[in-house]
Amino acid sequence: MKRRRIVPFLMVALIATAALRAVAGGGNFIPAGAIEVKTVVPPPPAAGSVAALADLETVLQVQAARTPADVAWAKLVVKDSAFDNASVLGAWFTRENLPVTAEFLKQVTEDTLTVSRSLKGLYARPRPPRMDPTVHPCVELPDSGSYPSAHSMRAFVWAAVLGEIFPDHQVELYTRAHRAAWGRVMGGVHFPSDLVGGRLLAQAIVAELRKNPAYHAAVEKCRAEAAPFLLKKAA
Secondary structure (H helix, E strand, O other), rough: HHHHHHHHHHHHHHHHHOOOOOOOOOOOOOOOOOOOOOHHHOOOOOOOHHHHHHHHHHHHHHOOOHHHHHHHHHHHHHHHHEEEHHHHHOOOOOOOOOOHHHHHHHHHHHHHHHHHHHHHHOOOOOOHHOEEEEEEOOOOOOOOOOOOOOHHHHHOOOOOOHHOOHHHHHHHHHHHHHHHHHHHHOOOOOHHHHHHEEEHHHHHHHHHHHHHHHHHHHHHHHHHHHHHHHHHHOO
């Protein structure tokens, strides 16, 4: 009887241990187990804590001041993509013009999302409307956990990666990333600390990307692909 009880216990322990480790990206540029969850993204504010209450108050105040323009932005960033950074780089920045860059960004995003999913399962923080019924989102409420924000994480990863391809636009790219992330608070589906958690995770992901020579080679290919468009723009 004791042996039968030990086996399930060991299985649970192994699963829990695995959950405490971040997994690889999509297998493109980030190796398995490269990111330790606890050292990268701390737990969200505890329910009922001053930080959690401040988070909720911010969401409610943003909701009270929400304008039609804010609603439009919140809805736009729901389906935000790396190529929406054309608002910074120019209308020429499209998948059709840059197939090599499109594939590279797809691979980076795959790595990024896989890491994000493992963290949301670990913390499972309820989203604002599920914490307080007076929060009324203006966008669709996802079923996934709130912390950290995948939209914030992706926005900052894209800003960093595109900033390496287009170094002259780094400041503008990061400015857009901050605004895209804040759109999730405007939408009523994330707390501010969710965005910070996403940004911390993005920083860790980018640090891992930069360790891979294949990543740097891909950045150079993207620069070469974009060069004719940049020359045309400068002319």
